[in-house]
Amino acid sequence: MINTRVAVAIHILALIASKPQTDLPSDYIAGSVNTNPVVIRRILGMLKKAGLIQTTAGKAGASLTRPPAEISLFDVYQAVEPKDHLFAVHDNPNPHCPVGKGIRSVLDEAFNEAQSALERTLAKETIEDVLHRLLLER
Amino acid sequence: MINTRVAVAIHILALIASKPQTDLPSDYIAGSVNTNPVVIRRILGMLKKAGLIQTTAGKAGASLTRPPAEISLFDVYQAVEPKDHLFAVHDNPNPHCPVGKGIRSVLDEAFNEAQSALERTLAKETIEDVLHRLLLER
DNA sequence: TCAAGTTGTAACCATATTTGTTACATCAAT
DNA sequence: ATTGATGTAACAAATATGGTTACAACTTGA
Numbered sequence: 001m002i003n004t005r006v007a008v009a010i011h012i013l014a015l016i017a018s019k020p021q022t023d024l025p026s027d028y029i030a031g032s033v034n035t036n037p038v039v040i041r042r043i044l045g046m047l048k049k050a051g052l053i054q055t056t057a058g059k060a061g062a063s064l065t066r067p068p069a070e071i072s073l074f075d076v077y078q079a080v081e082p083k084d085h086l087f088a089v090h091d092n093p094n095p096h097c098p099v100g101k102g103i104r105s106v107l108d109e110a111f112n113e114a115q116s117a118l119e120r121t122l123a124k125e126t127i128e129d130v131l132h133r134l135l136l137e138r
Numbered sequence: 139m140i141n142t143r144v145a146v147a148i149h150i151l152a153l154i155a156s157k158p159q160t161d162l163p164s165d166y167i168a169g170s171v172n173t174n175p176v177v178i179r180r181i182l183g184m185l186k187k188a189g190l191i192q193t194t195a196g197k198a199g200a201s202l203t204r205p206p207a208e209i210s211l212f213d214v215y216q217a218v219e220p221k222d223h224l225f226a227v228h229d230n231p232n233p234h235c236p237v238g239k240g241i242r243s244v245l246d247e248a249f250n251e252a253q254s255a256l257e258r259t260l261a262k263e264t265i266e267d268v269l270h271r272l273l274l275e276r
Numbered sequence: 277t278c279a280a281g282t283t284g285t286a287a288c289c290a291t292a293t294t295t296g297t298t299a300c301a302t303c304a305a306t
Numbered sequence: 307a308t309t310g311a312t313g314t315a316a317c318a319a320a321t322a323t324g325g326t327t328a329c330a331a332c333t334t335g336a
Binding site for chain 2: 001002003004006007008010011014015018031032033034035073083085086087088089090091092093094097098099100101102103105106107109110111113114115116117118120121122125130133134137
């Protein structure tokens with residue numbers, strides 16, 4: 001399973017985007033997500049490192065570095081899930097076996113296609129879309 | 139990361155499909171995959187439970203229950219990765235917060251789309267395709 | 277300047293998953 | 307019956323994850 005950081009990060013960004021004028025402390029965000037503030041700050045740190053948000057040490061509040069419509073769920077995914085390969089592959093298959101010898105490149109190609117399909121789908125949706133769906137739900 | 143069982147299971151099935159007349163002991167398969175025979179038998183057990191192969195206790199060899207062209211990589215994926223949700227979601231977001239209240243269903247929808255895209259891509263490729271690519275590599 | 281509140285981050289723990297391993301009961305085939 | 311195989315339980319080591327405490331460094335207002 002892909003970790004909850006992705007879900008939490010989207011939650012956080014939606015929250016920030018929903019109150020652009022307000023400085024939300026990590027405590028408040030943690031209250032909405034229902035977790036520990038340090039977990040929030042940890043994820044905020046990754047989002048900052050990825051260039052999606054800006055924060056100031058000691059000062060409450062994070063702000064998006066670009067409009068919600070220009071932050072895709074794939075951007076968020078990449079920010080908090082730094083692994084570049086979604087599928088793990090077993091090491092050192094037997095090179096003396098025809099199948100063992102070639103399996104790696106075949107798996108790589110198949111897995112890359114699947115991963116790309118997932119990533120393209122995530123790339124299509126933005127934080128703005130998330131916000132709109134949240135508002136429509138009332 | 140998605141576990142190596144998927145990669146190993148594809149390796150195993152390609153091996154079986156490549157030598158349909160031969161009864162491969164789990165020891166031999168383990169030699170090609172480069173792991174412990176018990177790991178192989180564990181995965182063979184899952185493939186059997188999923189109805190993809192047939193085995194006989196005490197007797198070497200596993201056989202496919204249907205042609206390699208009718209076994210998709212998604213079938214294999216499902217057999218060895220029984221979780222139905224690819225993305226984890228945090229529990230109990232705050233229902234008194236507008237974002238917390240609605241985030242679950244929005245996340246579910248977005249994640250389901252991404253997961254479906256991945257699964258559809260895996261469903262397009264079969265063990266036969268894998269075999270063909272292995273042979274073309276020479 | 278100082279006090280209060282906040283971020284950033286290290287450190288640690290409990291838990292879960294994964295992979296490898298040993299052991300052994302059970303079955304097949306000669 | 308003996309040999310060799312499968313099926314499976316049980317355990318260990320490594321890793322990832324999420325929660326928690328602690329604390330240094332920073333910001334702001336009084």
